[in-house]
Amino acid sequence: MVRPQKFLLVIVLFTSSIAFAQQDSITQSDIESVKRDTTRRSVQIGDFMFNQVLFKHRLDPPIIFLNLHENEQTSIEALKKYAPDTAISYTYLEHGGERRISFTIGEEKYNFDPNRMFTKKGRKHTLRDGGNHSKKANYQVEKFATDFLSTISEASAIVAVHNNTDSNYSILSYKPDGSESKNTDSLYINPEMDPDDFIYTTNLAFYQAMVKHKISVILQDNKKFVDDGSLSVYCARRVCYVNIETEHGHLDKQLELLQLIHRVLREQIVIK
Numbered sequence: 407m408v409r410p411q412k413f414l415l416v417i418v419l420f421t422s423s424i425a426f427a428q429q430d431s432i433t434q435s436d437i438e439s440v441k442r443d444t445t446r447r448s449v450q451i452g453d454f455m456f457n458q459v460l461f462k463h464r465l466d467p468p469i470i471f472l473n474l475h476e477n478e479q480t481s482i483e484a485l486k487k488y489a490p491d492t493a494i495s496y497t498y499l500e501h502g503g504e505r506r507i508s509f510t511i512g513e514e515k516y517n518f519d520p521n522r523m524f525t526k527k528g529r530k531h532t533l534r535d536g537g538n539h540s541k542k543a544n545y546q547v548e549k550f551a552t553d554f555l556s557t558i559s560e561a562s563a564i565v566a567v568h569n570n571t572d573s574n575y576s577i578l579s580y581k582p583d584g585s586e587s588k589n590t591d592s593l594y595i596n597p598e599m600d601p602d603d604f605i606y607t608t609n610l611a612f613y614q615a616m617v618k619h620k621i622s623v624i625l626q627d628n629k630k631f632v633d634d635g636s637l638s639v640y641c642a643r644r645v646c647y648v649n650i651e652t653e654h655g656h657l658d659k660q661l662e663l664l665q666l667i668h669r670v671l672r673e674q675i676v677i678k
């Protein structure tokens with residue numbers, strides 16, 4: 407159901423209740439710690455080999471943080487900076503720094519968006535958007551999607567980190583007249599926040615916690631969502647999914663949201 411969004415008149419300037427002091431640059435011991443706990447597994451799509459990077463710590467509680475768009479470097483940097491002191495697990499892909507993954511099968515060239523690979527319909531659309539689609543290519547991407555999901559299958563909660571630009575896409579896209587309105591069950595906008603910095607979730611309890619903390623948030627409509635093959639669609643009725651979306655370069659905001667979300671998830675009953 408699409409409900410009218412609530413415009414809360416926040417008179418007092420929003421000040422985060424969380425104390426985040428870790429704003430300095432990455433220290434040498436941070437780098438050593440990240441190196442020590444980082445592994446790279448080789449993956450293949452068609453004729454193309456690349457890496458999935460895994461930073462594995464104990465999964466207690468079982469939350470996995472991840473990035474699927476390699477060009478969204480602020481969010482990857484935030485994970486690297488946040489992980490050493492907090493013992494989180496995270497993963498991201500390394501395939502040349504682009505958003506989309508390009509591969510070949512023989513003479514045929516293909517490319518796709520890795521956050522559109524988790525359903526058959528999504529794979530078909532994203533391969534077509536990349537200019538070429540075949541059953542073989544769809545199967546190769548499916549194999550990779552299944553493989554990737556197997557590396558995060560222990561998680562009770564998945565936190566994806568993304569970055570966007572100052573252009574069209576923002577939390578305003580989820581308003582009733584916006585391009586993403588079909589995905590919206592409920593919407594809370596804190597007018598004091600940059601519309602490019604927000605949370606997207608599949609979980610009602612988590613949505614309510616974000617509203618309580620005055621963080622702009624969308625609750626996905628887990629029945630009427632548009633099947634674009636994204637991870638949020640795959641997770642819809644399976645597992646608690648949270649997406650932290652911030653503007654490119656908003657590292658401090660991404661770190662602040664990572665810390666808050668991590669704390670809320672640890673406290674939440676959504677972690678079984």
Ligand SMILES: [Zn+2]
Nearest residue numbers: 475478568569
């Ligand atoms: Zn992204």
